[in-house]
Amino acid sequence: MEILWLSEEDVKASLSMEETIEAVEEAFREEGLGTVQMPPKSYLLYKKYNGDLRTMPAYLEGMEATGVKVVNVHPDNRGRGLPTVMALVVLNSPKTGAPTAVMGGTFLTSMRTGASGAIAAKYLARKNCRTVGLVGAGAQGKTQLMGLAEVFEIENVKIADVSLDRCRALEEEATAFIDATFEISTDIEDVCDVDILVTTTPSRKPLVKDDWIRVGTHINAIGADAAGKEELDPAILKRAKVVVDDIVQATHSGEVNVPLSEGVIAPGDIYATIGEVVARKVPGRKDDDEITVFDSTGLAIQDVATALRVYRTAVEKGLGRRLPFL
Known part of the structure; x- marks a missing residue:
């Protein structure tokens, strides 16, 4: 038998943001309906090198998709x-367990995370959102904005980063997919008076203060994805409707992990999972004055669902290389 190897370039040629949003929204819906298997991420920590390695397996029964990401x-x-x-993603056959494809997962990871923010905002933000603030001007800032541009007619984008050069670079890249005005700053407060705020930093201390956030704001908290990380003043969580991607992962590695461990918030302060919202088990935003927070840790179901979409498109286009396996 053979497996299909798809390089990062093959993946890029096989995946649009619109398609990623479709795949991830379906994955969230399956999670909300209880038709997925997804153990929590497992971590190897390399303190000497300030890094970690994670394995993320999942099975989506309704999509007939299974596999694992190593990132x-x-x-x-x-x-x-x-x-x-x-990252690398391995797709397997649910029927036989045999690997069907191995693909670069770096671009895929960035895209599916951007898609998750767009989906969260679709259900949790106000319908007429026009302004976006980005805290962090890295690769994830770009794909978060790409995703939001698929759902909303964004007119103004505010970008804050310690590096103005990175802000300018993101602005230049973003003009290829969004027609909006841009404001850049090194001061985070300057970008918080917006309809949708997105945080994408690796911070281990709160960066966004409670009194900077107005009523009606939706926040996509993306950066906290390991124990000890946090980007938001815990007081924001106290007055917000908090939706997580996964209860277990968020508790030990999401934006809520530090406030929970310190007793600032309780498990009961978490409103729902995004899957429950997408599956219509619970309502999303109820009124325009709510502050809503999406705590994104990144789920294996997002990777596997997106990888399946990539695989099918690549096969249709004749991309990749067939490699002998058995």
Whole structure:
């Protein structure tokens, strides 16, 4: 038998943001309906190198999709000329367990995370959102904005980063897919007076203060994906409707992990999972004055659902290389 190898370039040629949103929304719906198997991420920590390695398996019964992603997060890689996040995804046959494809998962990871933010905002943000604030001007800032641009008519984008050069670079890239005005700053407060705020940093201390957030704001908290990380003032969570992607993962590694461990919030302060909202088990936003927060840790079901879409498109296009396996 053979397996299909898809490089990062093959994956990029096989995946649009619109398609990613469709795949991830279906995955969230399956999770909400209880038709997925997804153990929590397992971590190997490399304290010496300020990094970690994670394995993320999942099975989506309704989509007949199963596989595993192996992904690293090494913040210091930027100085090594390498991406902070690199990944591989293996797709398997649910029927036989045989691997059907191995593909680069770095671009896929960025896209599916951007898609998750767009889906969360679709259900949790106000319907007439026009302004977006980005805290962090890295690769994830770009795909978060790409996803939101698929759902809303964005007119103004505010970007804050410690590096104005990164802000300018993101602005230049974003003009290829969004027609909006841009404002850039090194001061986070400058970008918080918006309809949708997105945080994508690896911070281990709160960056966004409670008194900067107005009523009606939706926040996609993306950066906290390991124990000890947090980007938001816990007081924001106290007055917000908090929706997580997965209860177990968020509790030990999401935006809520530190406030929970310190007793600032309780498990009962978590409103629902995004899957429950997408599956219509619980309502999303109820009124325009609610502050809503989506705590995204990144789920294996997102990777596997998106990888299946990539695989099918690549086969249709004749992309990739067939490699002998057995």
